[in-house]
Amino acid sequence: MSITVAMYSHDSVGLGHARRNRALAFALAADLPRITGERVRGLLVAGHAGATADALPEGWDWLVLPGFTRTTNGYESRKLDVSTERLWHLRSSTAAAALEAMAPELLIVDRHPFGVDNELLPALETLQGTGTRCVLGMREVLDTPEATRAEWELIGGPAAVAHYYSGLWIYGDQTVYDPLATGEIPQELSPITRFTGYLAHGRPDDPLTASSLVPAQPYLLTMVGGGSDGGALGLAAARAEVPAGHRHIILTGPQMPAADHDAILDAARSSGSPRGQLRVSRYAPHVPMLVRDAAAVVSMGGYNSLAEIMATTTPALIVPRSSRRAEQRLRAHSLAATGAVDVLNPEDLSPAALSAWAAAAVRRRGLRDGIDLDGLTRIGDLAAEQIQARRASSSAPQSTHAHIAPVERVR
Structure with a gap:
């Protein structure tokens, strides 16, 4: 049967x-x-x-x-x-x-x-x-x-x-x-x-499909889910200072409007970062592996992104969506109350704020043992x-x- x-x-x-x-x-x-x-x-x-x-x-x-x-x-x-x-x-x-x-x-x-x-x-x-x-x-x-x-x-x-x-x-x-x-x-x-x-531990693993995207040296990861409303976060990330000795991967998502994606690309090209230090991509086939191996991650507050983050010890800064629903804000702050993630409210988003957080975050790991994952x-x-x-x-x-x-x- x-x-x-x-x-x-x-x-x-x-x-x-x-x-x-x-x-x-x-x-x-x-x-x-x-x-x-x-x-x-x-x-x-x-x-x-x-x-x-x-x-x-x-x-x-x-x-x-x-x-x-x-x-x-x-x-x-x-x-x-x-x-x-x-x-x-x-x-x-x-x-x-x-x-x-x-x-x-x-x-x-x-x-x-x-x-x-x-x-x-x-x-x-x-x-x-x-x-x-x-x-x-x-x-x-x-x-x-x-x-x-x-x-x-x-x-x-x-x-x-x-x-x-x-x-x-x-x-x-x-x-x-x-x-x-x-x-x-x-x-x-x-x-x-x-x-x-939470549907966190035991997510499917396809390491070969993402290997070409993972840089050889430590990296910061910024991701905005599907990307439909992630333009502001992606742009601030492209203008932020990359921690010394690290690269930065920005995933803009397949649903990000072309104008927003192009603005992020332009900001990355004009950032003054060494060639290859900053990479912008619409899509990565295996996000959980990228999150797990990152030195730190900046993300919007969607369920799936948070579940993938919670399954790791990667420090995370969550910038929740400010429009349409209160879902992401509620999720981010409930998890922050347990000490699992940090939260930056969207009205406080800036390249300087991301730079300061990333510089400290890449030197530590996150603990999420008290949550059912x-x-x-x-x-x-x-x-x-x-x-x-x-x-x-x-x-x-x-x-x-x-x-x-x-x-x-x-x-």
Whole structure:
């Protein structure tokens, strides 16, 4: 016998959703065969082409949907010259057809239970009829309670989520940040909620793909996630003084606007640094290795970046996003309260501030022993519970239950 697992991430902003699912795929590929004695295969549905640059376990593959991006006017097509309505139908029907064909025993959905404008609902309706167990995976910080309350109401509230999902996994340490206590996760969903710990230790390692980017001598690393709003940090980093005896790698991200990326390149060229000391690149195939081997790292405050940092002893300065959501600021300050990272508020960002921090940071290491960073080691057991429950349910007489009307597409 074999187990089929599918995962979905909408990927409208940043790279973290798909990278988080990829880490889960490797954990499941390693642990489910040991737990169940069965082979595991899987499909990762993602929304940005850069996801496929990262390898998957044997027997797993990517399905990349044409991309949405978030604008001031809402969601719009990232590249295809089609209307938002047409792209929604293309993505929704493609995801539904793929998931129906795969007939997974377990579907893991990252962050948004119904996808962009509820594009995942047709697939969830189909899978509900097959008995697929669906799990919603959530990062530990969402946003302010007021903002998240509005989001839950928009998708039909916790009852709509509970109608389709049998589990909710929070990828964090409840003692560091508790979204149930803050109200970001409704209390009605607490019976199906499990805290996994941060998805930090045990991330997949592809050292050969990144070897050409790693300099021979010690280096400082600056990274801004997908890069869509990382221009200010990248520019300040390019103008900062590099610690003596070190090089500096700046990752601008594949989603950074061309004008911002070019400005950072220009600043690097005019910095006066010796040739080769400062390197600017849009993308690195294996960020965890670069973080681990860096003398120090400057980063924005996305979940994935922080998880990769927390798995190392590399000193870290977090400059959280100042717009759209309060998520990064809340995460950065909650981790800083444990002593795990340093925080520089975006209004205080400057080349001088980065220079001063880096000069001291490259002479020390970071300690994160008091935080639960072993979430990836627990995913196999949690998944096995869902699969066993699904098989037990499919072999038992079906009982009737009250029907909750599915939410409709948000327009």
